[in-house]
Amino acid sequence: MKPAEASLPSETDVLVQRSFDAPAKLVWRAYMEPDLMRRWCGSTPGWSMPVCEMDMRVGGQYRWRWRSDENGQEFGFTGEVLEVVxxxxxxxTQIFDPGDLGVSMGGEPSIVTVTFQEADGMTNVATLIKYASKTDRDEAFATGMTEGMEMNYKRLDEELAVMKTRAPVV
Amino acid sequence: MNRDIFQAIADPTRRAIIALIALQAMTPNAIAENFHTTRQAVSKHLRILTECELVTQEHRGREIYYSLEIDKMKEIDEWLEQYRKIWETRYEQLDTLLTELKQKEKQERKI
Structure with missing residues (x-):
């Protein structure tokens, strides 16, 4: 698969795009069903996902929370569903819950729009995150979320490098 | 992280200016020829880009040439790249999950 692309379409926005080799209805399930969501959002090495509650109907709430294996620190996201097609x-909506990572962020929620477009059995997923302000957006990246996870991704990179030398890429 | 950089690249005209002068240093007039806006508007964008330290000015005779500060652009790239990686890692796990779901569907059809 072509790797994810991230861009900054405006002062307050971040856009992430990626295609998947599956029909939209399957990708949709991976976003809608907590058990499936946990499989891909909660399997980052070094982190568990103790909370993955989702009621993905309009007006429904969701709560995701991650915990570091290393020091037990937690952070998460919560929000409300505004529209479902x-x-x-x-x-x-999405509000960053800093947990005990010790980073507080602006109280205004961001608005996340995920669109699924299927063509020839492939599905393009575009995630547009609209922050309440430019300051919120810049802070969101400068702080906790990336800092807290960077270490783990480095570890994952190492693991992936090892895996690549062991097995041919399918 | 320099917050001002994001203001610099938030505007589509400024992004276009960046793309232009990435190739070679240019005068404001030469830059303005590529846009339908006024020379004044281009000057304003150049001023913002200069304030954000994304471009530098160089006086050659009577003309001022603007060129891109490549290292500053790299800051944005690195920042976005880190963010992109976080998503890509998740998405790779989603790839695995989707492959599994597809296989399951196939098996169910057989039964």
């Missing part, structure tokens, strides 16, 4: 689009 089955197999095509989900819009929800």
């Amino acid at each position: 089955p197999h095509a689009k989900i819009v929800h």
Whole structure:
């Protein structure tokens, strides 16, 4: 798969795009069902996902929380579902819950719009994160979320490098 | 992280200016020829880009040439790259999950 692309379409926005080799209805399930969501959002080496509650109907709430294996520190996201178009689009609010990572962020929620577009059995997923302000957006990256996870991704990079030398890439 | 950089690249005209002068240093007039806006508007964008330290000015005779500070652009790249990696790692796990779901569907069809 072509790797994810990230861009900054405006002062307050971040856009991430990626294609998946599966029909939209399957990708949709991976975003809608907590058990499936946990499989891909909660399997980062070094982190567990103790909370993955989702009621993905309009007006429904969700709560995701991650915990570091190393020191037990937690952070998460919560929000409310604003719009649901089955197999095509989900819009929800998102508030960063710093847990005990010790980073506080602006109280205004961001608006996350995920669109699913299927063509030839492939599905393009575009995630647009609209922050309440430019300051919020810049802070969101400068602080906890990336700092807290960077260490683990480095570890993952190392693991992946080892895996690549062991097995041919399928 | 320099917050000002993001202001610099937030505007589409400024992004276009960056793309232009990435190739070679240019005068404001030469830059303005590539846009439908006024020379004044281009000057304003150049001023913001200069304030954000994304471009530098160089006086050659009577003309001022603007060129891109490549290292500053790299800061943005690195920042976005780190963010992109976080998503890509998750997405790779999603790839695995989707492959599994597809296989399951196939098996169910057989039954």
